[in-house]
Amino acid sequence: MTREELFYRQKNVYETAGEETAAEIFAFAEGYKSYMDASKTERLAVREAVRLAEEKGFRPYAFGSKPKAGDRVYLVNRGKALILAVIGGEPLGSGANIAAAHVDAPRLDLKQVPLYEDGELAFFKTHYYGGIKKYQWLALPLALYGTVIKKDGEAVDIAVGDRPGEPQFVITDLLPHLDGDQMKKKASEFVPGESLNILAGSRPDREEGEGRVKLTVMKLLNEKYGLTEEDFLSAELSAVPALGARDLGFDRSLIGAYGHDDRVCVYAELMAVLNVEKPKRTAVCLLVDKEEIGSEGVTGMLSTSFDRFLDDLCRAQGVSLYECLANSFCLSADVCNAFDPNFPEVSEKRNNARLNYGVAIMKYTGSRGKSGSNDASAEVMGRVRRLFSAKGVVWQTGELGKVDQGGGGTVAKYAARRGIDTVDAGVPVLSMHSPFEVIAKADLYMAYKGALALYEE
Ligand code: MN
Numbered sequence: 418m419t420r421e422e423l424f425y426r427q428k429n430v431y432e433t434a435g436e437e438t439a440a441e442i443f444a445f446a447e448g449y450k451s452y453m454d455a456s457k458t459e460r461l462a463v464r465e466a467v468r469l470a471e472e473k474g475f476r477p478y479a480f481g482s483k484p485k486a487g488d489r490v491y492l493v494n495r496g497k498a499l500i501l502a503v504i505g506g507e508p509l510g511s512g513a514n515i516a517a518a519h520v521d522a523p524r525l526d527l528k529q530v531p532l533y534e535d536g537e538l539a540f541f542k543t544h545y546y547g548g549i550k551k552y553q554w555l556a557l558p559l560a561l562y563g564t565v566i567k568k569d570g571e572a573v574d575i576a577v578g579d580r581p582g583e584p585q586f587v588i589t590d591l592l593p594h595l596d597g598d599q600m601k602k603k604a605s606e607f608v609p610g611e612s613l614n615i616l617a618g619s620r621p622d623r624e625e626g627e628g629r630v631k632l633t634v635m636k637l638l639n640e641k642y643g644l645t646e647e648d649f650l651s652a653e654l655s656a657v658p659a660l661g662a663r664d665l666g667f668d669r670s671l672i673g674a675y676g677h678d679d680r681v682c683v684y685a686e687l688m689a690v691l692n693v694e695k696p697k698r699t700a701v702c703l704l705v706d707k708e709e710i711g712s713e714g715v716t717g718m719l720s721t722s723f724d725r726f727l728d729d730l731c732r733a734q735g736v737s738l739y740e741c742l743a744n745s746f747c748l749s750a751d752v753c754n755a756f757d758p759n760f761p762e763v764s765e766k767r768n769n770a771r772l773n774y775g776v777a778i779m780k781y782t783g784s785r786g787k788s789g790s791n792d793a794s795a796e797v798m799g800r801v802r803r804l805f806s807a808k809g810v811v812w813q814t815g816e817l818g819k820v821d822q823g824g825g826g827t828v829a830k831y832a833a834r835r836g837i838d839t840v841d842a843g844v845p846v847l848s849m850h851s852p853f854e855v856i857a858k859a860d861l862y863m864a865y866k867g868a869l870a871l872y873e874e
Pocket residue numbers: 519678679708751752
């Protein structure tokens with residue numbers, strides 16, 4: 418055998434892709450950028466996914482409805498999580514092909530009593546959601562999104578700051594002239610969580626008395642949305658970067674956006690399930706919430722809402738849910754870190770995923786001795802390898818930093834806990850969890866092709 422045959426060498430997508438594939442990669446990215454701009458929160462990510470699914474003939478699932486092969490259904494869980502399925506020709510006892518991604522992303526949530534005035538300026542108190550580097554959120558234009566349930570039960574949606582002409586918000590930072598004490602502190606300490614207060618107004622109301630700036634803000638919120646301060650008690654409002662998804666670099670091969678983690682995988686598997694026709698095995702696209710805070714909560718991967726849906730499909734066919742789960746296969750579609758030449762010391766070059774090398778399969782995640790990891794078997798890795806090479810999916814392997822550098826987890830272990838063979842597969846990201854993350858268009862496209870290969874298996 419030749420050296421070429423004996424050695425494993427990863428290939429850059431553009432090394433093998435012809436002009437036609439390159440054009441497909443770039444065209445696919447346009448839809449993704451639109452999806453991102455419409456999906457700045459988990460609720461909006463679900464809403465936009467439903468809109469796209471309805472266009473492709475998906476209909477709301479009714480429990481007990483006994484769908485037939487080829488039927489396209491979706492189920493929204495409390496507006497924040499979504500399951501889409503295309504019923505397969507084979508009975509569910511032989512298992513389903515599942516891809517799971519998460520719609521939530523790190524952000525700043527407003528507290529339940531958020532609005533106050535200090536120094537004749539109005540602010541919102543926040544509590545950060547997910548793992549953020551707090552200093553990245555200072556002096557950054559912010560947009561405000563969310564849902565308020567008013568006293569009478571009426572729901573009001575709020576979205577301010579992303580459309581042209583709308584006001585934005587910001588958390589102020591200290592000027593360099595006066596930051597001597599700040600700069601002496603450790604990076605993990607110099608922005609205390611309780612200092613992430615969002616500037617919300619400065620113009621005093623004409624009415625005499627306490628809190629005149631706060632009164633101006635409250636009067637405006639009342640005019641526009643019918644709110645009183647008490648309504649914040651039953652509200653979910655979040656500040657997110659007021660930044661749209663944009664091409665990066667002269668060659669436009671990259672995309673910068675807030676929330677690639679994990680909406681890039683959401684979009685890839687969503688497009689795959691929307692485009693799969695008459696699959697052999699039932700194709701399931703699982704878009705879950707709360708991954709960034711441990712997959713807890715009624716809309717997270719640990720909730721039984723997925724089991725209830727799959728159980729209902731199984732009952733319609735007289736099949737046991739456990740039998741279906743045991744024969745199912747799951748791609749846990751979540752992003753991984755891309756090798757960053759600016760910070761080479763945190764990665765081990767031979768095993769870290771790289772931008773433009775395709776969808777990254779992570780056999781394991783976790784920290785220290787693979788703690789908290791799904792750690793897929795050789796058999797599962799072999800199955801993905803055969804599947805992807807049969808469909809021309811360019812893929813690579815990845816790991817979350819060098820051994821003992823840090824670590825993290827995904828929803829993979831919660832799929833595996835249900836008795837499903839599971840492996841992590843996702844898009845490599847630079848500046849993960851920052852307000853403006855970076856991905857490569859080629860990897861997004863290969864993640865889509867990978868999910869489609871699974872659904873068409
Ligand atoms: Mn993620």
